[in-house]
Amino acid sequence: MALLPLLLLPVLLLVAAADAFPASCLNATCGGHAIHYPFWLNDATSDCGYPGLGLVCENNDTLILPVKLHRYRVGRIDYPTHTLVVSDDDVADESEFGCPRLHVNLTIDYASYWLQLTQFDSNVTFLYGCNKNLSSSSVVELRGCPESSTGKTSFMLLDDVATGTEAYECEAVVVATVLEEHKKELGGGGSSPPAPENASLFGGPGGVVWAGFELKYSAHSQQCDRCERSGGWCGYRHNQTNGGDMMFTCFCNSGPTSHRCDFSGQFSGLELRGLVRLP
Template identity: 85%
Template structure:
């Protein structure tokens, strides 16, 4: 009876072991109605269980933020089945949608050679030109922004829907700032067709799509063994991040092992119960 009892208790023991083995950032969490699962994690702990660059910040317990190159992007939705998420520039506040002048300050910068995040085919670009001394209305893709602070100084601001703007154009029209922003192609088309979508501010607020994927041999090996890929601070080496494979039995530096349970009944049949 003892081996049979152990078989019933084993799932419970494994769950308890997992709870002890995985740090708090590995366990499911919520923020503002978003469920946060692996490979995302809340980056408020020293043990980071998940992909580098996918650490999220929960602001005021209701706003989920994805930091990219020290800039903040508001998370609107995460699709764990399709490995995509929709984000928008956190610089844009909801009130700017009504005024018609979304204020962006930085271009999205992604190191495509090393980043876990990539833009998708659902995205397209628009270009914002702020504080221009000359009128761009002659451009067929230019839409003038209303309510920008620069307008009180007699300057004009525009968004180019074809997403093309160079430093030469900015110089030619004497613009103070130029920012290229990714948006969802379907929403930009509504703006091109003069559909009611909240104007340029509504398109930027709706955000754009990013795809996340694992392209690390270490993470692939860890995940195939049943673990969670992560990184921890190496306290003995100046706090550098050290690859860690979080397993039911505890963290390892490589992969999870295979553990087998045997009983006299199982051995007599020539079988082992492995986990």
């Protein structure tokens, strides 16, 4: 009779661990991307990650990051370095590489937002439907734009800061973020005017935008690192004693904590990692 409780103990531990972790957070994927804290899929509970970092999975193969009501395609998430590569979803296929039609500038509130540009990023400026031509070693003329049928010209400026663009009488001006290395390839290092037909190995101006840029995230990364090293799963929960605000939570086999798991008298973090997939 004494053996029965001992036989049931592993089962009870597994059940307790499963209850401690939100089931919808485990092994979430989209298009080959593993979705872990601080990100979460928008069809799962927000306990899985940082508030506001819900990603959209379309057709099970395209991962979208919404930023201020605009869409950016996720090309890569690198959890060890806390970085991801995204590209403006306005440029969705190669047919738009000659004349990428962008609509919004990337805007990030650096004082409070979780995303930051990295030192590998740079800016380019698109000028659409201009009445006056631009002549400079840092200018790439766009080909195949709708405005060309009306005698107007569109351009891509490789300068980081484009000022005085109003002098060219353009219908629209949009600043886009790209990787510096790709911009240099597009402009040939800035030594001579680039040739539009083979301006970049990425397929011209639109290819450079399509290749994306890098963002760094810092949503409680150190707290999450400590939690995962102790065998836990990072997430967020509503703080019922503070107006329902979201607070960082480390989900453990014994239940959620605010810091890290305590394995005193419990099974090891190695066993916990067999229950969940961690980055």
